[in-house]
Amino acid sequence: MDSIPVVELHDVSKIYPMPAGDVHALNHVNFSIHVGEFVAIMGPSGSGKSTLMNIIGCLDVPTSGIVKINGMSTSDMKDDELTIHRRDNIGFIFQKYNLISLLTAYENVEYPLILKYGRHDTTTRTADLLRMVGLTDAQMQHTPYELSGGQQQRVSIARALANDPTFLLCDEPTGNLDSKMSTQIMELLKDLHSKGRTIVMVTHNPATAEYADRIVIIRDGVIVNE
Numbered sequence: 001m002d003s004i005p006v007v008e009l010h011d012v013s014k015i016y017p018m019p020a021g022d023v024h025a026l027n028h029v030n031f032s033i034h035v036g037e038f039v040a041i042m043g044p045s046g047s048g049k050s051t052l053m054n055i056i057g058c059l060d061v062p063t064s065g066i067v068k069i070n071g072m073s074t075s076d077m078k079d080d081e082l083t084i085h086r087r088d089n090i091g092f093i094f095q096k097y098n099l100i101s102l103l104t105a106y107e108n109v110e111y112p113l114i115l116k117y118g119r120h121d122t123t124t125r126t127a128d129l130l131r132m133v134g135l136t137d138a139q140m141q142h143t144p145y146e147l148s149g150g151q152q153q154r155v156s157i158a159r160a161l162a163n164d165p166t167f168l169l170c171d172e173p174t175g176n177l178d179s180k181m182s183t184q185i186m187e188l189l190k191d192l193h194s195k196g197r198t199i200v201m202v203t204h205n206p207a208t209a210e211y212a213d214r215i216v217i218i219r220d221g222v223i224v225n226e
């Protein structure tokens with residue numbers, strides 16, 4: 001592929017200094033993601049998957065090495081440029097949904113739009129997104145604890161899509177769901193991928209990884225199959 005990757009990691013290492021000694025979470029990782037790819041990252045617990053995701057999503061910075069976003073090194077980007085990049089270009093989906101428990105499903109999805117535009121959503125976008133992921137109009141008015149795990153993950157996917165990101169980063173998106181719910185969520189992600197979104201997903205589950213068109217395996221902070 002000769003297009004500029006959406007994300008490139010060059011010789012990226014991440015060390016967490018700890019009282020008992022340094023933890024080398026990532027060791028000299030080289031890795032690129034191209035537009036339109038669906039990549040699954042697999043590896044045992046503690047192998048560095050979440051650390052890798054956080055660096056890809058610019059939620060964290062490496063101890064050494066270079067991260068490029070659309071060809072530009074993140075070390076040349078200002079903090080507010082990185083914040084805008086995260087807000088507008090990336091949708092984050094987590095295992096534990098990370099919904100705000102005091103807000104309704106509707107308000108959770110509307111929230112990123114309020115952050116971006118400084119006012120309530122006066123369009124039908126919020127409701128359209130929630131309908132697209134399969135919530136009914138009545139369910140939209142429920143708070144997260146009044147919804148099942150699968151419904152909460154649907155809300156979190158709708159929230160991730162609010163700013164229409166081109167890139168979805170998912171850390172164990174089906175980790176808290178039974179196999180039927182997992183299949184439904186994966187079908188939803190597959191559909192978003194078929195509509196052109198780039199997806200990077202961490203998963204433990206081989207059946208979930210099957211949905212990806214490339215599987216990257218990480219062990220002890222090293223990518224073993226690139």
Ligand SMILES: Nc1ncnc2c1ncn2[C@@H]1O[C@H](COP(=O)(O)OP(=O)(O)O)[C@@H](O)[C@H]1O
Nearest residue numbers: 016023025043044045046047048049050051052
């Ligand atoms: N904030 C942190 N501080 C110290 N060590 C951490 C931190 N985050 C992760 N680690 C350590 O880095 C290694 C990789 O962790 P992580 O990326 O969460 O792995 P995974 O997601 O594959 O389970 C583990 O040894 C973990 O204990």
Ligand SMILES: [Mg+2]
Nearest residue numbers: 049050051171
């Ligand atoms: Mg993890």
